[in-house]
Amino acid sequence: MLDMTVRPRSEAGTATPGTPTRAEAGRLRRAVPTGLLRRSVSPLLLLLVWQAASSSGLVSPQTLASPSRILSTAVGLTTDGTLPRNLLVSLARAGSGLAIAVVAGVALALLAGLSRLGEEAIDAPMQMLRTLPALALVPLFILWFGIGELPKIALVALGSTIPIYLNLYKGIRSIDPKLLEMGRTLGLSRAQTIRQIVLPGALPDLLTGLRFSVGISWLMLVVAEQVNANSGIGHMMTDAEDFLRTDVILVGLLVYALLGLLSDQVVRVLERTLLAWRPSQGGRA
Amino acid sequence: MSYERPAEPAIRIEGLTRRFGGNAVLDRLDLRIGPGEFLALLGRSGSGKTTLLRTLAGLDPVEEGEVLVPRNVAVVFQESRLLPWRRVWENVTLGLPGRDARDRAVAALEEVGLGHRLEAWPLTLSGGEAQRVGIARALVREPEFLMLDEPFASLDALTRLRMQAMVGRLWQKRRCAVLLVTHDVDEALLLGDRAVVLDSGRIRTELPVALDRPRRHDDPGFAPARRALLAALDVHETV
Ligand SMILES: Nc1ncnc2c1ncn2[C@@H]1O[C@H](COP(=O)(O)OP(=O)(O)OP(=O)(O)O)[C@@H](O)[C@H]1O
Numbered sequence: 001m002l003d004m005t006v007r008p009r010s011e012a013g014t015a016t017p018g019t020p021t022r023a024e025a026g027r028l029r030r031a032v033p034t035g036l037l038r039r040s041v042s043p044l045l046l047l048l049v050w051q052a053a054s055s056s057g058l059v060s061p062q063t064l065a066s067p068s069r070i071l072s073t074a075v076g077l078t079t080d081g082t083l084p085r086n087l088l089v090s091l092a093r094a095g096s097g098l099a100i101a102v103v104a105g106v107a108l109a110l111l112a113g114l115s116r117l118g119e120e121a122i123d124a125p126m127q128m129l130r131t132l133p134a135l136a137l138v139p140l141f142i143l144w145f146g147i148g149e150l151p152k153i154a155l156v157a158l159g160s161t162i163p164i165y166l167n168l169y170k171g172i173r174s175i176d177p178k179l180l181e182m183g184r185t186l187g188l189s190r191a192q193t194i195r196q197i198v199l200p201g202a203l204p205d206l207l208t209g210l211r212f213s214v215g216i217s218w219l220m221l222v223v224a225e226q227v228n229a230n231s232g233i234g235h236m237m238t239d240a241e242d243f244l245r246t247d248v249i250l251v252g253l254l255v256y257a258l259l260g261l262l263s264d265q266v267v268r269v270l271e272r273t274l275l276a277w278r279p280s281q282g283g284r285a
Numbered sequence: 286m287s288y289e290r291p292a293e294p295a296i297r298i299e300g301l302t303r304r305f306g307g308n309a310v311l312d313r314l315d316l317r318i319g320p321g322e323f324l325a326l327l328g329r330s331g332s333g334k335t336t337l338l339r340t341l342a343g344l345d346p347v348e349e350g351e352v353l354v355p356r357n358v359a360v361v362f363q364e365s366r367l368l369p370w371r372r373v374w375e376n377v378t379l380g381l382p383g384r385d386a387r388d389r390a391v392a393a394l395e396e397v398g399l400g401h402r403l404e405a406w407p408l409t410l411s412g413g414e415a416q417r418v419g420i421a422r423a424l425v426r427e428p429e430f431l432m433l434d435e436p437f438a439s440l441d442a443l444t445r446l447r448m449q450a451m452v453g454r455l456w457q458k459r460r461c462a463v464l465l466v467t468h469d470v471d472e473a474l475l476l477g478d479r480a481v482v483l484d485s486g487r488i489r490t491e492l493p494v495a496l497d498r499p500r501r502h503d504d505p506g507f508a509p510a511r512r513a514l515l516a517a518l519d520v521h522e523t524v
């Protein structure tokens with residue numbers, strides 16, 4: 001399994017080009033849109049080729065629906081309520097699973113991170129669970145929980161609890177001992193130490209864990225909904241499979257991609273506001 | 286060497302021994318610091334200065350010997366040890382009880398010349414500024430005993446001079462007992478009432494600094510005092 005304690009790369013995904021010199025400034029006014037245009041040339045070209053191949057019958061709609069078809073299907077599914085209804089179901093599953101994961105992961109990490117007894121009781125099983133691919137539990141969960149909402153939410157919850165636990169636990173354990181020592185010389189009580197030093201110090205790790213969890217929750221949901229469900233985006237896609245509706249499947253994929261992108265943005269905004277003290281986050285006061 | 290110690294010391298250390306894996310870093314050390322006295326502690330690297338300070342601060346246990354320190358002590362470490370996620374003034378009020386904590390923090394920060402950086406995040410401060418916040422955090426508690434462990438070691442020469450003057454001023458105002466650990470002989474002579482040298486686990490040299498305050502480098506007594514202290518540290522200047 002992935003090492004989920006690795007910090008995801010920060011905003012550096014898209015490198016900002018160097019600040020232009022004065023001489024370049026005139027050229028730049030046009031250069032920015034051209035740059036954007038240049039970057040979108042190949043995707044657009046790809047779309048055109050795809051559309052052409054579909055329209056000419058080179059690629060049958062059973063293999064791959066055309067872009068225009070996907071668009072009209074998306075509009076159709078939205079207006080007839082199919083997409084919104086299934087989307088809501090999926091969102092509710094991911095949301096409740098993730099909520100359970102946050103509560104459970106944070107609680108377990110606090111117990112393990114703050115007390116020796118908690119560490120002994122909790123950490124070993126959690127580290128064992130981490131090596132288990134959660135998706136392999138699908139058959140077992142269906143056996144245990146049937147085909148209702150429970151197995152899906154449980155799967156999302158289980159899968160996303162682990163990165164939250166691992167990262168927060170690591171964060172609590174790696175608090176700078178010099179700061180803890182400083183707290184002792186200031187006469188902080190245990191509760192004050194936890195509130196002022198341990199929790200805020202571990203918050204960046206918690207958010208890193210949350211980012212992994214959000215990604216994992218979608219992954220869990222996709223599988224859970226495709227294996228057995230009678231609603232949700234995944235179900236909409238497997239249903240379409242039976243009727244060779246590649247357009248519907250592609251709409252589902254698109255929705256998943258957008259959801260992933262959106263939730264990642266939400267966590268980023270959280271990071272930016274909660275970690276304003278980091279100068280790299282624009283926190284210079 | 287004769288030195289008039291106050292009858293009632295603020296800090297009394299008797300027979301303090303501290304071992305790390307067999308060899309004693311502090312070896313039956315005796316030391317007294319009077320109320321309101323400014324003591325400079327020197328010693329070569331690894332001689333146990335920080336170990337002594339940590340013991341006095343209650344961070345290290347007293348295994349052998351006796352240590353008497355006032356209740357209300359404060360420590361300034363070499364690194365400022367500010368919480369990056371708390372604003373400057375919140376770092377100063379950390380653990381401070383009372384409704385007027387913020388007002389007191391603001392006053393302390395103004396005293397160290399940081400009244401304009403109250404709301405700043407610590408990671409945006411310069412080294413000297415961060416160290417001044419550390420000093421404000423110590424002073425706001427109105428300690429009876431203030432310990433500073435090489436507080437200016439990482440600062441540039443000019444900032445260091447300014448900070449030394451500032452600490453001197455603040456001490457004259459407050460008159461708490463001070464233990465300043467330093468490698469800097471000039472610093473010891475500029476600030477200390479007395480300079481002691483820690484060597485092989487004990488105070489081997491004790492030098493009262495009988496120079497008028499405010500202290501100046503060009504005081505005629507400065508050079509001989511400096512030479513004496515350097516000799517105690519086994520440095521013999523021959524230029
Ligand atoms: N926790 C520890 N475990 C083992 N040895 C230690 C520990 N703390 C200090 N020592 C040893 O004790 C000796 C004294 O250390 P200390 O930090 O007190 O020196 P110091 O006088 O402050 O030196 P410096 O001027 O370099 O800061 C050193 O040899 C150090 O290696």
Ligand SMILES: [Mg+2]
Pocket residue numbers: 334335336434
């Ligand atoms: Mg030291």
